[in-house]
Amino acid sequence: MEELELSEQCRQGNNHARKELYEQYAGRMLGICLRYAGDRDTAQDLLHDSFIKIFDSFDKFTWRGEGSLRAWMERVVVNIALQYLRKNDVINQAASLEELPEEYEEPDASDVEAIPQKVLMQFIEELPAGYRTVFNLYTFEDKSHKEIAQVLGINEKSSASQLFRAKTVLAKRVKEWIMNNG
C-alpha cells in the first residue's frame, strides 16, 4: 500500500492497514525509542505506546507528500519518549558524574563509517540519560539548544554542556573501538 492509501485506511480503522503500517515502520520506530530510552525493554514499551497513540490520532494527520507519514510518526514517537523521560525525571540524572576532559579529539568521519550501526547505537544507549536526550534532540531532531532547553525544562547552557559531554564520551568510544577493531 502506498503511504497515502495506508494512512487513509489506518484512519478508517482497517486492521490490515494497521498491521501493515506496523510492519513497515515498527523497526525504525523501535530504533528511535531505543536511542532515547537506553534499554530495550523500555524501548519496546515506548514503541507500543507510540503505536497506540498513532492509531488513536490518525484523524490529526494530514498527508503532505511522501515521507510525511513517517515524519509524523517519528514525531509522535519522540514525544512519547520525551514524555516518559520527563515523567521519570531521568534527564537530570547523572548529569556530571564523570570527570570529563575539557577538550576532546574529534574522530574522523571514516572512523565512524567503519563502525557498525549496532555498535554506534550501543554507544548512544550507554550515554547517561541527560546527555543522551540532549544529544538525540540536537543531532537527530535538529533542535537548537533553546528549543531543547524549553522541551526539557533546563537552561540553554546546561543543554550545551550536556551535548558537549555526550560528544566527548562518544568520541572516546569511537576511538577505543577503532583501536580495538581497526
Add this chain to the structure above:
Amino acid sequence: MEEKELWMNKLKEKLADYSEPTPASGWEQLEKELMPSVEKKIYPYRKWMMAAAAVILLAVVSSVSLYFLGTPAADEMRHIQTPALATTPDVLPGVQQPDMQGTSVEPVLRPVARENRLAKVDRDIPEHKMPVDEPAVKDEPALVVEEKELGTVINEGEPTEETNAGQTQTQTKDKERPTAGNRPRRPSDRDKYHIPTEKPSSRKGTWSMGLGVGNSGGASSEVGSGAYPYMSRVSMLSVSNGLMEIPNDQTLVFEDGVPYLRQAKQVVDIKHHQPISFGLSVRKALGKGFSLESGLTYTLLSSDAKLADNDRQIEQKLHYIGIPLRANWNFLDKKLVTLYVSGGGMVEKCVYGKLGSEKETVKPLQFSVSGAVGAQLNATKRVGVYVEPGVAYYFDDGSDIQTIRKENPFNFNIQAGIRLTY
C-alpha cells in the same frame, strides 16, 4: 551553537535509517489492545454472562390454538357450553335404556341430543373445520340423524381408550345387542373435535412478564376442558338387564342427566401457567461475530389441575433442569447496539414433580429446538440489556403427563435480561 562536526554528520546519516528488530509478538499485543476499536466488540461473553443478574421478562403469545381462537368461528364456539362432536352420533339411540343399578329408566326422549353429549368423552383434538352451528343439533335431533351415515358411526365407535378397558368387559357381558352403533362412545384418537371451553382468551395478544432468564412457554390455553377423557359414558348395553357393576376406582356421575363412569384419580381439567425459567449461560466467541452458547436452565411448569374425584384444585408442578446449546451470529455490531440471530436446541430433564401432594415425574427427556433474533443495547462496554424474541418447538416427550409443552409445542416467546460481558 557549535558547528556540527563531520563525524557527527556521519553518525547521524548512518543511524538515520537504523531499524531495530521488533519483538515477535509486538503486533499481536498491540492488536489485542486495539481490539475494541478495531473489531468493535466481539463480546467474548467469557464467563457467567448471565450470572446472578438477570431480570427477565417473559412474554408469551399465541401459538396455534390462539390464532384459532381469534377467528369468528372460534369466538362463537367459545360461548357454547357443551362441546359438540363433529362426528356422527349414534343412529340407534331410541332403543337404549339409560339406567343405573336396579332401576329401569324411561327411554330417553331426545336421544340424539343425549348422544351429542357423548362428545364429552372425546379427546381434545381440535378440528378447525368443525361447523360452527353444530351445537344446534341438540335442538334438531331428527334432522341430524338423517344426515349421518352408519359407516362413520361404526368407525368412530371403536373403543380405543385404555382407561375404559375394565368397563368394556362389563359391557360386553351383555351380547344381546352387539350392534356397533350401539356401543358406548369412547374416546378415540380419531374423534375430531373439542372445544376448549376456556375463558375468553383474555391472554390473547398480551405479554405476560415474569422473572427469569430463558424460555417462556407458549400461549396458555387450557387442556382438556371441554373434553372428559376420564369419563366414559355408562354403557346402555350393560344396564339393559337393570343392573350394572361399577368398578372400584370409578364412580357413577350424572352429567346433564346422563350417567357416566368416572375414574377417580384422573386429572379432569388442567390449566397451565406460564413456564418460568432461570438460567446461566456462557458464551464463547468464535470470531467474526459468531459465538457458541451453553449453560444450565431451570424451568418450572406449573398447572392447576382438577382431579376427577375431587372438586378442589390441586397444583401440578414440574421442575426441569435443561442444558441449551445455541449458536449466535452478530450481524450488526455497533457501539451502542448489537443485533444477532441465534438458533439451537435444548434437552431438559424433569428432576422433580408433584401433582398435589403426590410425586409425579416425567421420565423421558424433553427436547426442543428454538430460534431467535436478539437486540442488545450496550450501556457500557461490559453491561448491556437485551431483548430476544424467538420461536421454540417442543417435541413430544412421549409421556402422558399433561404439560404446556404438549398443549403448545410450538410457541413464540420473548426473553430479556442483562448481559455481562468480560
